[in-house]
Amino acid sequence: MKHFEVNFDGLVGPTHNYAGLSFGNVASQSNANATSSPKQAAKQGLAKAKALADMGMTQGILAPQERPDIYTLRRLGFTGSDATVLQNAAKHAKQVFLACCSASSMWTANAATVSPSADTADGRVHFTPANLTNKFHRSLEPNVTGRILKGTFANNKYFAHHTHLPDNEHFGDEGAANHTRLCSQYGHAGVELFVYGRHAFDSSQPAPTRYPARQTIEASKAVARLHGLDDDSVVYIQQNPEVIDQGVFHNDVIAVGNQNVLFFHELAFYQKDQALTQIKRKFGDNPLHFIEVSSADVSLQDAIKTYLFNTQIITLPNGEMAIIAPSECQENTAVSRYLDSVVTMNTPIKQVKYFDVKQSMRNGGGPACLRLRVALNDDELQQVNQHTLLTDTQFDRLNSWIDKHYRDQLSEDDLRDPQLLTESRTALDELTQLLKLGSVYPFQLD
Numbered sequence: 001m002k003h004f005e006v007n008f009d010g011l012v013g014p015t016h017n018y019a020g021l022s023f024g025n026v027a028s029q030s031n032a033n034a035t036s037s038p039k040q041a042a043k044q045g046l047a048k049a050k051a052l053a054d055m056g057m058t059q060g061i062l063a064p065q066e067r068p069d070i071y072t073l074r075r076l077g078f079t080g081s082d083a084t085v086l087q088n089a090a091k092h093a094k095q096v097f098l099a100c101c102s103a104s105s106m107w108t109a110n111a112a113t114v115s116p117s118a119d120t121a122d123g124r125v126h127f128t129p130a131n132l133t134n135k136f137h138r139s140l141e142p143n144v145t146g147r148i149l150k151g152t153f154a155n156n157k158y159f160a161h162h163t164h165l166p167d168n169e170h171f172g173d174e175g176a177a178n179h180t181r182l183c184s185q186y187g188h189a190g191v192e193l194f195v196y197g198r199h200a201f202d203s204s205q206p207a208p209t210r211y212p213a214r215q216t217i218e219a220s221k222a223v224a225r226l227h228g229l230d231d232d233s234v235v236y237i238q239q240n241p242e243v244i245d246q247g248v249f250h251n252d253v254i255a256v257g258n259q260n261v262l263f264f265h266e267l268a269f270y271q272k273d274q275a276l277t278q279i280k281r282k283f284g285d286n287p288l289h290f291i292e293v294s295s296a297d298v299s300l301q302d303a304i305k306t307y308l309f310n311t312q313i314i315t316l317p318n319g320e321m322a323i324i325a326p327s328e329c330q331e332n333t334a335v336s337r338y339l340d341s342v343v344t345m346n347t348p349i350k351q352v353k354y355f356d357v358k359q360s361m362r363n364g365g366g367p368a369c370l371r372l373r374v375a376l377n378d379d380e381l382q383q384v385n386q387h388t389l390l391t392d393t394q395f396d397r398l399n400s401w402i403d404k405h406y407r408d409q410l411s412e413d414d415l416r417d418p419q420l421l422t423e424s425r426t427a428l429d430e431l432t433q434l435l436k437l438g439s440v441y442p443f444q445l446d
């Protein structure tokens, strides 16, 4: 049986904007209030997904969420017509309003943690949507994410869906952004790495002091339990609190793995040597490549600015690996020099391809943030909602759908325009038909 990794990229939603909502995420904070282009953002993301499909990868799409989130604004006490709710929220509680307008569900690395069937006790693919408790705007995502995942992976003989963890900082969970899986082949049992930022129930343990650690070890352990993972195939690693304090708000900003390659900055992990020894022991005798980048080669600041580690490492149909990098990496001398050298090292990585995803990068989301990885075998792939897979036809349809519904530009004032809500709902209603998702949005369930 064949097995492979499918990347499910998040479609950027029609309200994509820069609101400076993510304390600890340097790009988000420094681009607050910039004018955005939802159309360009959606097209950049879709073009990246299509390029991977054209490289022979199986590529999926996850739908965005309904924004502005009128339901949350009503829950917070705003009343009247939708237009009145938007006007009053924007006027009297601007930050709350902006949070309810965010298109942040585009970063599907934060949608969920996924464990492939080869790793789980019941032999099904397991999904736990991330609760994203650390940021209010992101905490609004998990319910609809769960519905979109169920609409995409519907057959419960093959796919197990869990409810997101309790909505509390003790169980702060950021999904696949803090989770990587190493394996020899996608269909063989692997080692799942859960990288956390702090211990919620033990304040004697190290933790960052300036910026928040979004993921707790308690959350990581709960997800591993829910997915029925074997202790011998799981490694919990603490992220270096010092790098969180410098802007590494998710582990996927400083490390990325694929099959038998782990690519990371030397400062990524707390007690790195123990972590690497444990990974090696649990991985077994098969070849394993640690590609560790020193600060002398690439400074932490350059890594954060260019998102060198928020690259995707993919295995091409011929078995070689390629790095999918944001164009910021090409524009930085130290980083592009490093990437030129990485393909000459004795590892499976043989190519680097650069993509312009600047609209997303300005909010701190690189190529790897924009995708959720789901390792599947042939049988499981057949059970996936086929309309969510990116064929040439589906690409053309989605591209025209973006042209039809998305605005070229969006500034803060535009977000309170009731017409934007109508446009978004019309677009999403059409999208659920295109992707045959069923009713997943609150406005469809009213």
Ligand SMILES: N=C(N)NCCC[C@H](NC(=O)CCC(=O)O)C(=O)O
Pocket (backbone or CB within 6 Å): 017, 018, 019, 020, 021, 022, 025, 028, 029, 102, 104, 107, 109, 110, 135, 138, 177, 249, 250, 252, 253, 363, 364, 365, 366, 368, 369
């Ligand atoms: N690293 C991964 N996997 N994902 C990136 C997420 C970026 C996102 N930015 C934002 O939510 C900014 C929104 C704004 O400021 O408008 C976040 O901080 O959660």
